[in-house]
Amino acid sequence: MDRIEEKICRLIDEHQEEIKAFGRDIWHHGEMGYKEVRTSEKFAEYGKKYGLVTEQGLAVTGVKCYLKGKEKKGITVAVVGEMDALPIPDHPDANPETGASHCCGHNAQLAGVVGAMMALTDEEVREAMEGNVVFLAAPAEEYVDLPFKQKLMEEGKIRYGGGKCELIRTGALDDVDIAIGHHTQPGEELVLSNSSSNGFVNKVVTYTGRAAHAAAAPQWGIDAQNAAVLAFHALDIQRESFQEKDFVRLHAVITRGGSAANIIADDVQMDASIRAKHIPAYIDAAKKADRAFRAGAVATGCGMKIETVPGYMPTVPCTDVKALEEALEDAAAGSYRITYQGADKHIAASTDFGDVSCLMPLLQFGTGGYEGQLHNPNVKVTDEYLAYVMTAKIFALTAYKLLKNGGDYAKALLDSYKAVLTKESYLALMDSMSTTEVKEMEPLEVV
Ligand SMILES: [Zn+2]
């Protein structure tokens, strides 16, 4: 570690009680996506306290604090923390009014970003960096609470579900060149996460039938549940066409079914997610899913509506992780084990960090300090130093290493990176996945 890096670690350690208190406060006040009003305000208060130009209300609740002012000077590194919680009211620390709880540990991300702010705003540290750092609080990573997001879409406040998708769309990432992201990984380790992950598209399928007495006169009915059941089987038979290299995941549930056994169901709704490692693969799988949904409607004569909404892009591993690797080793200082998840590891789940990784290099790491399973009410923080303070150190050290020495690491990283999409092709692709297909009911005469 050079002298400045030692100073970064020392400053963060000196502020550790404040960083832990911030992480704890966010933990106890979970808010769901695009509703992070209190969370974003708390974050913005820190930006203002440290004298940073602070923009609020980006993609509804997002916040951006500029270390060296808004004017673009050289390479800009964004230190990104997610703000949103999950609808898990069974968690002992769930928000009593909304049931939101931080069972995905996003509070640690935000505590880490605030902690990094405390060190990087030191005058000597700031001056040792070429380029700029943006401290970014991102809304709505979790793909939950869909009716609320739909309402925001109808009101024209958002176009896509994911917070980072909206940050890209609204131009909040236009001046960012490199992003650093973090995620909690229950356990006691530090993780260099450079794995790929699946992209996905989401579909809500509604079958409309005709109710009738299921025992006395079923011939007068058109069974919407039969359409859904047939669609499930048709989805199954698509699976043999998927290739292992693409990690296709196709899953659907019935979210609205029949009301009673003696009534032919006239209104059945399904929710489906179609995922794959590559964009062409999940678009192909989505077309096959549409065929399966149509099959249910064709065979039964039900009406059908397929509403398609783009989800997230696949995560593209970073080509050069030197800055992050060194930051993890420095922060660990021999006291923590570091696990390496390389580009050969693939995660079948999805994140809107994937969207960011298609446009710019994304360095991602994990820290422990939690136990339990993410997205489960048993999640709890067991080591606040590891969960919050170590996160702050790794964020700050990575940003500093990218921009020190005239920004040579940042330049090398940008030189080695090839964007999968431009902002324009990204938006065109997202919009091409926002579709509605309608098929009218086709009842036959009862003979
Ligand atoms: Zn999550």
Ligand SMILES: [Zn+2]
């Ligand atoms: Zn998460």
